[in-house]
Amino acid sequence: MIDHIIREHAEQTKRSPESSVLEVKHLSIYYGDKQAVKDVNMNIEKHAVTALIGPSGCGKSTFLRQINRMNDAIPSARSEGEILYEGLNILGEAVNVVSLRREIGMVFQKPNPFPKSIYNNITHALKYAGERRKAVLDDAVEESLTKAALWDEVKDRLHSSALSLSGGQQQRLCIARTLAMKPAVLLLDEPASALDPISNARIETLLTELK
Ligand SMILES: Nc1ncnc2c1ncn2[C@@H]1O[C@H](COP(=O)(O)OP(=O)(O)OP(=O)(O)O)[C@@H](O)[C@H]1O
Ligand SMILES: [Mg+2]
Numbered sequence: 001m002i003d004h005i006i007r008e009h010a011e012q013t014k015r016s017p018e019s020s021v022l023e024v025k026h027l028s029i030y031y032g033d034k035q036a037v038k039d040v041n042m043n044i045e046k047h048a049v050t051a052l053i054g055p056s057g058c059g060k061s062t063f064l065r066q067i068n069r070m071n072d073a074i075p076s077a078r079s080e081g082e083i084l085y086e087g088l089n090i091l092g093e094a095v096n097v098v099s100l101r102r103e104i105g106m107v108f109q110k111p112n113p114f115p116k117s118i119y120n121n122i123t124h125a126l127k128y129a130g131e132r133r134k135a136v137l138d139d140a141v142e143e144s145l146t147k148a149a150l151w152d153e154v155k156d157r158l159h160s161s162a163l164s165l166s167g168g169q170q171q172r173l174c175i176a177r178t179l180a181m182k183p184a185v186l187l188l189d190e191p192a193s194a195l196d197p198i199s200n201a202r203i204e205t206l207l208t209e210l211k
Contacts, residue, residue, distance in 0.1 A: 021046045021185055022067065026081035029062050029071065036062045039081075044185075047211050061109070064187045068104040069097045085185075102129070105183030107191045111170035113162035113177075118145075118154050121162045121173055122180050129181075140180045147209075148176035149202035168195045175203065186210065 022044035029037035037059040044050050052060045062071065069090065071077040082089045090100055102125070114121050122144055123137045131137060141158065145151040150172040154165070162173055171194050178186065188207075192200040 019043075019045050021086065023084040024081070025084065027063070027066065027083060028080045029059070029066055030076075030078050031074070032076045037066070037079075049207050049211050061189050064106065064189050066091075067185070067187055068101045068106050069095070070106065072097065102181055103183055104185040104187060105178040105181055106187040107171075107175050107178050107189065109190045109193060111167060111174050111194065113165070113170050113173050115161065115163055117159045118162050118165070118173060119158040121177050125177070125181050144176040144180040145173075147179055147206055148172045149199055149206070150176060168199055171195060172199060172203075175206075 020043040024040050024042045024044070027037060027040040028035060040063065052063065054060055062077075065071045066079055067083060067090075071079070079091060081091075083091055085100075085104070089095075090104075114124060116124065119141055122141045123131075126137060126140055131140075142151060142155075145154060150169060153169060154160075154173075157164075162170060165173060171191060175188075175191060186207075192203050195203065
């Protein structure tokens with residue numbers, strides 16, 4: 001699984017403890033001179049749901065974005081320390097970030113569907129990865145939309161624009177889009193804050209099932 005993420009990892013010899021999928025070591029993150037995350041050390045266990053709780057502005061989103069390298073897109077952001085994924089430091093320069101994000105998926109607080117159809121939002125990354133078989137793509141659409149508790153609402157309008165969905169539906173679509181890639185790690189930044197209590201409960205049930 002790891003080989004396609006790391007192009008050169010000869011110097012990487014560390015191994016995670018069996019039960020951890022991620023090991024965070026002395027992680028600090030800065031925006032320019034301002035430190036947003038200070039010396040975080042923690043292990044994230046496999047087959048578990050881990051929640052980060054803290055006041056607004058304490059660095060939760062910054063920390064999550066570092067785990068799949070989304071902070072790379074912020075010019076002023078830099079980090080110190082290591083995040084080991086199955087024993088390899090994903091903050092190293094040799095990491096293939098596109099492959100990393102396929103294994104470590106992320107859903108953001110604000111829904112960000114592509115300006116495409118519902119169907120194409122789900123299949124976009126699969127097609128990019130080379131999948132062309134219609135039956136496989138159709139199955140992925142139904143399965144991921146069902147898991148994200150959206151299938152019944154959209155099954156008759158799969159080729160409508162994703163932007164015609166409500167905010168909460170768009171967020172469930174973004175969750176489905178991420179699930180379709182079957183990531184090993186799912187990073188969720190307050191994904192249910194725009195959802196009604198019933199959708200929220202379904203997402204919580206989904207997370208319990210996934211782990
Ligand atoms: N792109 C950025 N450039 C500069 N500073 C930033 C940037 N993004 C976040 N920060 C700052 O970093 C700190 C941590 O922000 P972050 O968004 O990680 O907090 P949070 O814990 O997710 O908060 P919330 O609960 O409100 O979502 C804050 O002081 C914020 O102002
Ligand atoms: Mg946040």
